[in-house]
Amino acid sequence: MTTFFTADTHFGHANVIGMCHRPYANITEHDMGLVEAWNAVVGPDDTVWHLGDFAYRASPKWTRRLFEMLNGSKHLVLGNHDFKGETRRLPWASQHQLTEIVEDGQTLVLCHYSLRVWRNMRRGAVQLYGHSHGRLPGTAQSIDVGVDVMGYAPVTWPQIKQRLELQPKLDFRDDSDVVEAIEIKP
Template identity: 50%
Template sequence: MSAPGCAETPSGGPRDEPACEFRDRAGPRRRPSEGRQGPGLQARGPDLRARRRGHRHDRQPGRRRRRELDVVRAKRTIAVKHATWLFADPHFGHESIIRMCGRPFANVAEMNQTMADAWRKVVKPGDDIIVVGDFAHRMPVDQLRKLFDSLPGNKHIVLGNHDGEETRELPWASQRDIAFVSIDGTRCVLCHYALRTWPCIRKGALMLYGHSHGRLPGNSQSMDIGVDVFGWAPLRLNQIKAHLATLPPLVDPEAGDDFENNESVKP
């Protein structure tokens, strides 16, 4: 679990930054001169002006667009209410991933069983678990559905490149391409693909991703949380934070936006 911002969810997600503002640059309305008004227009003029005044609120693009942004943010936000687990890149059913990523399994059946058992060991039925992409690949549909039903928890997914139609048709609690969620009071941006900058980066928001299977270095606020990095069990955020603390500090990619704070740059 917009022009992306820190949207607040019913469960208490982030919303410290103001919504994007769009200024109405339209000039004042032109009033037709009396010379151009025929008798009919003069008769209808007051009624038209009254109708325009009545719809003035709907004709303010700034407010309308801000409402639209709020709707988009809500669609990208995952509301979690219970213990939350994170899991990325299991690739259930994908035999070739064993060779490509050097996974220590003799065959795909052993890999599937190991990861499913690790999931069942830590995730309780009432917990939330967010899969950050690539849940399964080339797994027979009947086996995929049986596996999905056997895994406990309220299952959410942030879609990855290997999540085909069979995976998308499973009864997930939610599906997103990118998700904003507050976990244990920490803002998190979840996407299968790593982002170089993200909403609320200066307020400590974390950017957690998969896809790279441990080949893309992280930093103190962003890292690959896939199974090829952490092992075969879902993770709690405190486990991820402990690893983030060992990584190099984030170099703020937005520093150039703060001209007044960059004393080395002269006008």
């Protein structure tokens, strides 16, 4: 069993093809291409954390059909397009707005949106996000795992870790950086 991460599939969203320069001629080709890419790496016994925007403007029937076609046990971290429609009614293994998991000893903070700060970031926790479609640069501890960045397929923690190593380090300030209160006299 392997754990995978992805975001921003936007199944059914025809305009995402042009907006994000996705290599598909139409929305049917897009949706089926993403299903094929997903199932090429994810097996039936694997786990996938989808970090939001599963579908947008897809019919309830098509959204459910796509979900059923995708391999693995699927968890949803809600994105801005997931609060209405069929997506929330799908049989996800779990649904969250923000959650933390541990993968191979590494604490991962999962949210649809990139965060500037998160719990235990000074202790090495890594934040995975979507939403930005590759337009927001990552750091050595925070990275976009959306399909537009990750080759249109879910990715594993080792694959993410390789990309994080190429990102700029975060500049943490320790407690000695705390500025003492200065008394201001009138």
